[in-house]
Amino acid sequence: MKKMKWLLLTLALVVLSSVLVACGDDSSDAESTDELSGSVAVDGSGTVYPLMARIAEEYMLTEGEGVSVEVARSGTSAGFKKFLEEDGTDFNDASRQIKTEEQQTADELGIEVKELKVALDGLTFVIHPDNDWATELTEEQVINIFKADSDINNWSDINPEWPDEKINTYGPNENHGTYEFFYESILEEADLKSDVDLQQDYSTLVTLVNQDENAIGFFGFGYYVNNQDQLGAVHVDFGDGPVEPSLDTISEDGAYAPFTRPVFTYLNLNHAEEKAQVLDYAIYLMENVNTFAGETGFAPLPEEEVQTEVDFLKGLTE
Structure with missing residues (x-):
């Protein structure tokens, strides 16, 4: 009788341990798949706007449901002014390359800027x-x-x-x-x-x-x-x-x-390193930019050019 009680007690402890381990695994999984949240601010070129707005829409629907990507179109030069300031925008779309004086402003503010060519x-x-x-x-x-x-x-x-x-x-x-x-x-x-x-x-x-x-x-x-x-x-x-x-x-x-002419978006790398949603959106953007270029009136880039930028951005996560 005592032997039977001992076996039952042992069996109960094994079952309880299995339940606790399973619960622990669920908690770990939940933490690793926490949904991104927060916002991503994009401004700049009216020309590039249709492409960027389309990508932002798809991202929020399929990948970053907890992230708000806000795309505005004040124009390339006006957008750079909003981008190159303390707590400025995360991205600036541009239908020209950044000017020398704009890059100097970025350097003075300690903003590390990454040029991303997105279409033609x-x-x-x-x-x-x-x-x-x-x-x-x-x-x-x-x-x-x-x-x-x-x-x-x-x-x-x-x-x-x-x-x-x-x-x-x-x-x-x-x-x-x-x-x-x-x-x-x-x-x-x-x-x-x-x-x-x-x-x-x-x-x-x-x-x-x-x-x-x-x-x-x-x-x-x-x-x-x-x-x-x-x-x-x-x-x-x-x-x-x-x-x-x-x-x-x-x-x-x-x-x-x-x-x-090529068109671009410029990424604030400081923000990408500080805010997970900004980097996640940047990676999604470059992985999908050729998919949406044609439907918004842009010629796509060579795939090898795009992949080089994707690899660079993914390297920031390591």
């Missing part, structure tokens, strides 16, 4: 959908339409058979990297005509061009793609015949190369 964009010149005469222009003609010292003011100055009407020009203002790319890289810093209508909001530019039969404006390819029911796109002849801006032609060594 084609500068697109848009016209009214009823404009059936200026659908093909040479690179020189496009430039001279906007240059202050050119003789092109009316459509008929390009071709006497075209309307003898003043060309009304539109584009993004100085807050935008697209303006800076156009001014610095395309116009080579030549003065613009004084009456170019420069706007902060891209949707305003779409409306202005759509309502003006003699309009021509410029912005990133994505805004044309998303509004092509309201706009026409100029096919540009760079010397070998007119080229339509498209995901197939937008490339750094392709047919639309002279008007192609």
